[in-house]
Amino acid sequence: MPRMETFLVPADVRALLDGGAFRVVGAAGPDGTGWLAAATDGSGRAIEVHVLPTVLDDVTAARVERLRSLRHDHLPVLHDVVPLGPGRTALLVEHLPGPTLAELRSQRAPLSDGEAVTVAVPVASALATLHDAGLAHGAVSPATVVVRPDGRPALVDLRGVLTGTGTPDGDVRRLVASVLAQVPDADVHLLAGPVDGSLRDALEDLVTRGAVTAGELVDRCFATVTPEPVRVPDAGARAALDLARTGATAAAELRRPRRAPRRAPRPLVAGGIATGVLVMAAVALGVAGLLPLPGGAGDRAADGSSVSPPHARRSAAFTGGPAEVDPAAAAADLTHARARHVAAGDAARLAEVEVVDGPAHRADVALVASLAGARVDGLDVEVQEATVVGHPDGAGAEAAVRVTSAMSAYTRVDAAGAVTDVPASAPRTVVLTLRWTADGWRVWDVADA
Numbered sequence: 001m002p003r004m005e006t007f008l009v010p011a012d013v014r015a016l017l018d019g020g021a022f023r024v025v026g027a028a029g030p031d032g033t034g035w036l037a038a039a040t041d042g043s044g045r046a047i048e049v050h051v052l053p054t055v056l057d058d059v060t061a062a063r064v065e066r067l068r069s070l071r072h073d074h075l076p077v078l079h080d081v082v083p084l085g086p087g088r089t090a091l092l093v094e095h096l097p098g099p100t101l102a103e104l105r106s107q108r109a110p111l112s113d114g115e116a117v118t119v120a121v122p123v124a125s126a127l128a129t130l131h132d133a134g135l136a137h138g139a140v141s142p143a144t145v146v147v148r149p150d151g152r153p154a155l156v157d158l159r160g161v162l163t164g165t166g167t168p169d170g171d172v173r174r175l176v177a178s179v180l181a182q183v184p185d186a187d188v189h190l191l192a193g194p195v196d197g198s199l200r201d202a203l204e205d206l207v208t209r210g211a212v213t214a215g216e217l218v219d220r221c222f223a224t225v226t227p228e229p230v231r232v233p234d235a236g237a238r239a240a241l242d243l244a245r246t247g248a249t250a251a252a253e254l255r256r257p258r259r260a261p262r263r264a265p266r267p268l269v270a271g272g273i274a275t276g277v278l279v280m281a282a283v284a285l286g287v288a289g290l291l292p293l294p295g296g297a298g299d300r301a302a303d304g305s306s307v308s309p310p311h312a313r314r315s316a317a318f319t320g321g322p323a324e325v326d327p328a329a330a331a332a333d334l335t336h337a338r339a340r341h342v343a344a345g346d347a348a349r350l351a352e353v354e355v356v357d358g359p360a361h362r363a364d365v366a367l368v369a370s371l372a373g374a375r376v377d378g379l380d381v382e383v384q385e386a387t388v389v390g391h392p393d394g395a396g397a398e399a400a401v402r403v404t405s406a407m408s409a410y411t412r413v414d415a416a417g418a419v420t421d422v423p424a425s426a427p428r429t430v431v432l433t434l435r436w437t438a439d440g441w442r443v444w445d446v447a448d449a
Helices: 011-017 058-068 101-107 113-132 159-163 168-180 199-207 214-224 235-246 248-255 279-283 310-316 327-343 347-352 359-371
Strands: 022-028 034-039 046-052 078-085 088-094 145-147 153-155 375-377 381-390 398-407 410-413 419-422 428-437 440-448
Touching: 011 022, 011 046, 011 078, 011 088, 022 046, 046 159, 058 078, 058 159, 088 159, 101 145, 101 359, 113 145, 113 153, 113 168, 113 199, 113 214, 168 199, 168 214, 199 214, 327 347, 327 359, 327 381, 327 398, 327 428, 327 440, 347 359, 359 440
Parallel strands: none
Antiparallel strands: 022 034, 034 046, 046 088, 078 088, 145 153, 375 410, 381 398, 398 428, 410 419, 428 440
8 A cells, every 4th residue: 555645644643653563654533633544564564543633531441441342243343542641642553444324325326225224233232232232422423334345334433422412212223314315215115116115214213203223223123134145345446435435536636736626536446346236226216306397398399309508508609618508497407308318218318318338327227227117107297496505616717506496296107018006206305416517417317316
């Protein structure tokens, strides 16, 4: 691994490791708030160093002893806790490789219900072990759940355990929220056909009944869905993630002459997702919240010729960049076109509204495949609001747009001719990530608001 620039590592952390068995090689932990250290003997062993802004008082020391005594397959081992100086304490923790749930979300379609159970149950078991010892994690999130290369999840980042900021009920609710952020939205199943129930329904019902324990979460998961193996990125994609975490790119940027800001597409590794991704996992983004405007401009004229969405017609005459093309209007237009193409089963035309091979595009292509000859009749949608809520890249070439819409009742006719009436849905809100391309704004990703 390339060495992280030393000026990016605090002096007390360098002093802790310098001359020892490990050296810092990159960032680690949520948002790079810790440091990854590799063994200097070439064995490939690695640990993470996390710093707590606290003194190692009697209360914290008691938590350390309880945590040090725990062993669980889905928790990292706490190797040591070392005072660094006034108000700073270092944790030396086992490094568990693999993408976080948040990173998986950026590389593939959301998890199927079966995959989500495979994540939720072991992590809930790890929480139960902490809770039984009188501890709480306090920071459960998609950024603190790692999925190892073999698909086994682990709950990392033990700082909150020692600060004592969490509660058992809060831990479980955070886990439920983290899992629900990875599974299909409520409306996604509608085009693929009605279902008897989903993990989302079961978990939302569970947390509305009052305080919930980790054991109750495990029981509800097993009662609802059969676990399935989690499909993780292949070795090439994992290597790209590891390289990004080392900070080598950031260090190179510091040495490189600065140029005008330009947003590059998020790197995607060809073949980066292991083969065999389950259809329902790929369906997850589906048409959630991306639905046609009632009476909106069609994408084919009366004579059958192609008609571009309004925002595309505006942007075709504009080559200066995204600033003059309203992302909110584009989001409404793209919502209309994207849902029509999915409902029509026309995967090829999704390239007209989405960034090819982006998260939304991969999910929609899989959704179209899952329809298997079915068609949708009478679908109509009201887009009630579209509001720009930010520019994640800071340069205007990417826009986040909050879209609220409601789906009408419609009829689904399967390949055998069986007819199913699907009721109207309540309004729901999603956030579309749009990216500026040579053809105007295109959908990159979709997420719950």
